[in-house]
Amino acid sequence: MSEIGKLYIVPTPIGNLADISHRALAILAEVDLIAAEDTRHSLKLLQHYDIQTRLISLHDHNEAQRALELINKIQQGLNVALISDAGTPLISDPGYGLVNQCRAANITVIPLPGPCAATTALCAAGLPTDRFRFEGFLPVKMQAKHQALATLLLESATSVFYESPRRIAQTVADIVEVLGAEREIVLAKELTKTFETFYSGTAADCHTWLEADPNHQRGEFVLMISGVKVNQSEVSSEAMALLTLLMKELPLKKAAAIVAEHYSLKKNILYQMGLDLNQ
Structure with missing residues (x-):
């Protein structure tokens, strides 16, 4: 044998x-x-x-x-x-x-x-690389795509996607709608080729750039979305202590909402800090 x-x-x-x-x-x-x-x-x-x-x-x-x-x-x-x-x-x-x-x-x-296109783009994008999530291609259907993007509303890590030239402009428009016009993103296309291009800015800026010239939409894309920047200095030690206590008894979303209301803070910041505590 x-x-x-x-x-x-x-x-x-x-x-x-x-x-x-x-x-x-x-x-x-x-x-x-x-x-x-x-x-x-x-x-x-x-x-x-x-x-x-x-x-x-x-x-x-x-x-x-x-x-x-x-x-x-x-x-x-x-x-x-x-x-x-x-x-x-x-x-x-x-x-x-x-x-x-x-x-x-x-x-x-x-x-x-x-x-690997994902890591090649990420290392030159100027976004944080200590933590990132690679998601491949976003869903084609709009509702499913919006649901996928909505999971990034509180994501603090950099998110990396692949996207095709025929869909890139619409996808960036969807990011504007779901994550907000000010979310920072980086587009990388034609990696390692003659016309390799990186374009970074707010989601709104990147969408304007894509629509300004049909050539900007040519080539295979790596789309990178910056994570939510959590300003922990806004949260007092008392608020964190209450959040930690409530997390032992309640779901994180509910605990974050209670602390946010009590201390006039943003729920998404407390939610993200709660996630970090659980890691």
Whole structure:
């Protein structure tokens, strides 16, 4: 019986083809099979680096069936690399089902570090990075999108989303409506490419910028939303003591409302401080 193979998770460039590691190129050349989100797209990368490894498709519509096929091949001794169209597989891209089933089958999964649009944008955005939440793409339908954005009303961490060029202007308009015109956001587009652009300002400013020129809406976007800035100096030690006491007996939302009314403070500030206390 042949030795069982391995699954390699291989990040690929998000724009600039030079942003691929020597190790990634070596793995792609050495494995028996490469599972790609779009084989036609990935073939261009392989041809650029003269890699002859056979490609097989793995995308949202065939992952369930393809995962079983690939696991069978790995168990027979083949080594497989998983790539997406750009960036790190599984990060808003297919692959979770395959990786989950491989681990359940005791197949070794080896991740390679590499490009990721979310972290690439975040590190240059000028927003806090000590805490952030990555949410992938917002829902398409307006009601669901507004509900998703509403969860950020009291979020103190930076929130990171991906967005398409055809939806970016409407999404920023929705941020203005749900989170307020003054919420600070940063737009990053065409990352690592010739026309890489970062634009930051209030949600209202960013929406105006997007609408000012159709070229501003071109390219894939990373949208970053600043967290709520909590000014703890507004809250006295007495108010905090009461909040801490009430939190032991009441839901945080109710406790924050009582303390806010008693001390004439903002409920959202107390709510956020209560969340921080529970961490």
